[in-house]
Amino acid sequence: MSKHAAIESDELAAERTGRAAEAVERLTRWRDDFPTPGVRFADLTPVFADAEGFRAVVDSLASCAPDADLVAGVDARGFLIGAGVAASLGTGVLAVRKAGKLPPPVITREYQLEYGTAALEIPADGLSLAGKRILLLDDVLATGGTLAAAAALFAEAGAEIIAAAVVLELTFLEGRDRQGDYPLSSIVKI
Numbered sequence: 306m307s308k309h310a311a312i313e314s315d316e317l318a319a320e321r322t323g324r325a326a327e328a329v330e331r332l333t334r335w336r337d338d339f340p341t342p343g344v345r346f347a348d349l350t351p352v353f354a355d356a357e358g359f360r361a362v363v364d365s366l367a368s369c370a371p372d373a374d375l376v377a378g379v380d381a382r383g384f385l386i387g388a389g390v391a392a393s394l395g396t397g398v399l400a401v402r403k404a405g406k407l408p409p410p411v412i413t414r415e416y417q418l419e420y421g422t423a424a425l426e427i428p429a430d431g432l433s434l435a436g437k438r439i440l441l442l443d444d445v446l447a448t449g450g451t452l453a454a455a456a457a458l459f460a461e462a463g464a465e466i467i468a469a470a471v472v473l474e475l476t477f478l479e480g481r482d483r484q485g486d487y488p489l490s491s492i493v494k495i
Contacts, residue, residue: 329493333349349444362472375437375464376399376440377439378442379455380401387400401458410429417450437464441466446480452471456484466485471490
């Protein structure tokens, strides 16, 4: 797909998303009590390592905002899907990093995880984000703090989140409720 892709039929879109969902459901590795007791971790590494699975996920996520100016992937697995989607759309990609990984100056946003606190950062100079239309990507939507914090970073930088998308959404944690008014898509909901 590119920025100039033709509008596809609902049937083709459903088929593409179905291929991605099948790969995610078949290949995701689940680990109980990781990274802390009581948390069930969804490891998407096998999905991304499978060529057909990765392509299906990238195609599905790219369709969420084919007119984006920039794709942003959240640290760390979001980097993988973000790069694939950006290449597919013909845009650049920006890594939303964990605190302390970028040289200053940075824009920082702290947030709550289901098992602690963290912070995300983007560069405060060196690139102009004002007015950019952003497709924001992450691997899993759990409690929603990570995605909401990333969206807030871009708002502070003057950019607009035109869509957000995740590979896997854990609906029972109600992370969708913490998101802004941008469209939010997920390939698989549990």
